[in-house]
Amino acid sequence: MYQLTDFLPTTQKELKLRGWDEVDVVLFSGDAYVDHPSFGAAVIGRVMEAEGLRVAIVPQPNWQDDLRDFRKMGVPRLFFAVTAGNMDSMVNHYTANKRLRSDDAYTAGGEAHKRPDYTTITYCNILKKLYPDVPIVIGGIEASLRRVTHYDYWSDRLMPSVLVDSKADFLVYGMGEKPLKALIAELKKGKKLNEITDIPQTSFLSAAIPERDVKTIELISHEECLKDKKRYASNFRYVEEESNRIHGARLVQKTGDKYVIINPLYPPWKPEEVDETYRLPFSRQPHPKYKGRPVPAYEMIKFSVNLHRGCFGGCAFCTISAHQGKFIVSRSKQSILDEVKQISRADDFKGNLSDLGGPSANMYAMQGKDLTICERCKRPSCIHPSVCHNLNIDHSELTDIYRSVDKLPGIKRSFIGSGVRYDMLLAETKDEQTAQSQREYLKELISRHVSGRLKIAPEHTSDRVLHLMRKPSFNYFYQFKKIFEQINRETGLNQQLIPYFISSHPACQNEDMAELAAITRDLNFKLEQVQDFTPTPMTLATEIYYSGYNPYTLEPVFTAKTKEEKLAQRKFFFWYKNEYYREILGDLKKMNRPDLINKLKIR
Numbered sequence: 001m002y003q004l005t006d007f008l009p010t011t012q013k014e015l016k017l018r019g020w021d022e023v024d025v026v027l028f029s030g031d032a033y034v035d036h037p038s039f040g041a042a043v044i045g046r047v048m049e050a051e052g053l054r055v056a057i058v059p060q061p062n063w064q065d066d067l068r069d070f071r072k073m074g075v076p077r078l079f080f081a082v083t084a085g086n087m088d089s090m091v092n093h094y095t096a097n098k099r100l101r102s103d104d105a106y107t108a109g110g111e112a113h114k115r116p117d118y119t120t121i122t123y124c125n126i127l128k129k130l131y132p133d134v135p136i137v138i139g140g141i142e143a144s145l146r147r148v149t150h151y152d153y154w155s156d157r158l159m160p161s162v163l164v165d166s167k168a169d170f171l172v173y174g175m176g177e178k179p180l181k182a183l184i185a186e187l188k189k190g191k192k193l194n195e196i197t198d199i200p201q202t203s204f205l206s207a208a209i210p211e212r213d214v215k216t217i218e219l220i221s222h223e224e225c226l227k228d229k230k231r232y233a234s235n236f237r238y239v240e241e242e243s244n245r246i247h248g249a250r251l252v253q254k255t256g257d258k259y260v261i262i263n264p265l266y267p268p269w270k271p272e273e274v275d276e277t278y279r280l281p282f283s284r285q286p287h288p289k290y291k292g293r294p295v296p297a298y299e300m301i302k303f304s305v306n307l308h309r310g311c312f313g314g315c316a317f318c319t320i321s322a323h324q325g326k327f328i329v330s331r332s333k334q335s336i337l338d339e340v341k342q343i344s345r346a347d348d349f350k351g352n353l354s355d356l357g358g359p360s361a362n363m364y365a366m367q368g369k370d371l372t373i374c375e376r377c378k379r380p381s382c383i384h385p386s387v388c389h390n391l392n393i394d395h396s397e398l399t400d401i402y403r404s405v406d407k408l409p410g411i412k413r414s415f416i417g418s419g420v421r422y423d424m425l426l427a428e429t430k431d432e433q434t435a436q437s438q439r440e441y442l443k444e445l446i447s448r449h450v451s452g453r454l455k456i457a458p459e460h461t462s463d464r465v466l467h468l469m470r471k472p473s474f475n476y477f478y479q480f481k482k483i484f485e486q487i488n489r490e491t492g493l494n495q496q497l498i499p500y501f502i503s504s505h506p507a508c509q510n511e512d513m514a515e516l517a518a519i520t521r522d523l524n525f526k527l528e529q530v531q532d533f534t535p536t537p538m539t540l541a542t543e544i545y546y547s548g549y550n551p552y553t554l555e556p557v558f559t560a561k562t563k564e565e566k567l568a569q570r571k572f573f574f575w576y577k578n579e580y581y582r583e584i585l586g587d588l589k590k591m592n593r594p595d596l597i598n599k600l601k602i603r
């Protein structure tokens with residue numbers, strides 16, 4: 001049974017229980033407070049606490065009343081910290097069709113509308129109005145991915161760095177522990193926030209570009225971006241490349257009469273640095289005030305373990321590498337096993353772990369063989385257009401983790417819920433040990449870690465669209481399916497593959513969707529896991545969607561954008577539904593594709 005003092009204080013009463021009458025930092029979060037290492041606000045709060053600060057947290061303050069929630073913890077000694085939570089608030093609130101969602105996985109009881117649109121900006125504006133002299137530090141996915149001029153799909157316009165609209169003083173981007181610790185160390189030395197200009201992974205506004213001996217790239221200014229979509233698109237290449245380098249450049253962007261200064265990322269962290277986070281004293285529970293109203297996102301992950309951070313896939317529609325980085329930072333085996341033991345002691349744990357994963361399931365402990373080559377590399381993906389020869393794709397450490405977890409007392413089964421990159425399992429290698437590790441992993445995964453259905457994400461069947469998505473050729477899917485079925489037969493299992501697909505991605509035409517329908521029908525799939533492409537800040541696909549250009553080639557690229565165009569693509573997922581019959585038939589006739597009419601066997 002947990003005590004209130006096992007959580008960061010959320011009320012004056014809880015402050016008193018700790019014997020505090022003031023705090024160093026008040027942290028405002030758009031999510032419910034779940035004191036667990038998968039919830040960003042809890043991690044940041046606990047990191048600051050471990051640095052010796054007194055931290056209070058205000059989850060989901062009411063921004064529509066007399067603003068008492070913004071006042072209730074008083075004025076902090078150092079700064080206000082603001083995060084929208086684990087998701088961008090606009091992704092959290094709206095569907096791909098911009099329809100308001102009726103639930104929220106990061107709120108107790110799944111209740112919607114507990115945070116405002118553009119949460120970071122709204123919270124900061126309120127705080128600046130109430131306490132103009134108290135500095136604000138922002139972080140989390142929303143702030144991180146809106147750190148330069150970016151396209152905002154929901155208002156259909158370019159927005160400047162979130163620092164401008166929020167009026168926050170300092171932005172910590174990416175995984176926040178290290179930059180935050182460095183920031184706190186500087187503040188403890190007596191420095192003011194506006195005197196701190198050199199901490200990696202931070203961003204701020206400045207009247208001039210601070211003098212520093214660091215490679216600096218000046219991006220096209222915000223005002224120029226507003227005028228010229230092609231020039232705007234050209235910015236993205238630098239933003240992406242420099243965010244994916246071991247030693248990136250500092251980026252600066254003139255915006256109005258100020259410069260947005262974005263210091264480069266820290267080089268990849270060491271396992272012991274990320275292990276530190278998992279040793280913090282999380283209660284691993286939602287705050288007791290939510291009793292009887294489960295937080296859906298917590299219910300989903302409470303019996304899962306995150307093995308690593310980062311993703312070197314570089315998928316065009318995904319933001320993971322823009323936030324967590326391309327280089328994999330893996331936890332030590334001991335840290336993972338310790339967390340599994342903690343989970344196994346929970347009263348409601350019945351022995352099944354829902355995921356041993358990460359941004360991608362099978363990148364654990366992988367990195368370049370010769371890191372000096374990686375130090376000079378600018379590729380946004382280590383596995384597209386093909387698996388880099390310098391990448392070590394040996395899966396044996398990961399297989400060892402699965403087996404070691406399964407041997408722990410109290411563990412019946414461990415499943416893999418994260419997405420598996422099957423191209424890495426099928427990539428040819430001359431190294432026999434690596435090839436052996438791929439075969440062993442495949443067998444281990446399919447025979448022991450699938451809970452009946454394995455979700456994988458080919459995303460499309462057209463190799464042209466897949467190339468722009470930075471995903472592997474659909475041929476790999478055929479190969480993987482064959483192996484999946486073979487291992488199922490050998491082990492007497494009858495498991496299903498559940499493929500994910502996206503419509504309306506840049507470069508995708510209606511004919512590509514018609515072919516997707518025919519191919520997946522031929523493979524006996526009735527698709528369930530499908531989605532329309534949603535342009536979210538700071539992805540390659542979003543830049544193409546808005547500008548019409550590929551930032552790397554500056555060639556024009558088609559994207560289905562209107563509601564009608566999107567629906568015209570989406571309906572092909574559901575070729576078997578009567579209501580789409582006439583339209584699909586008409587489309588296929590117009591495309592002059594009698595072969596597809598035949599294949600889909602539409603009456």
Ligand code: SF4
Nearest residue numbers: 368374377382388391
């Ligand atoms: S050299 Fe290869 S493994 Fe290293 S970062 Fe570049 S693509 Fe990745």
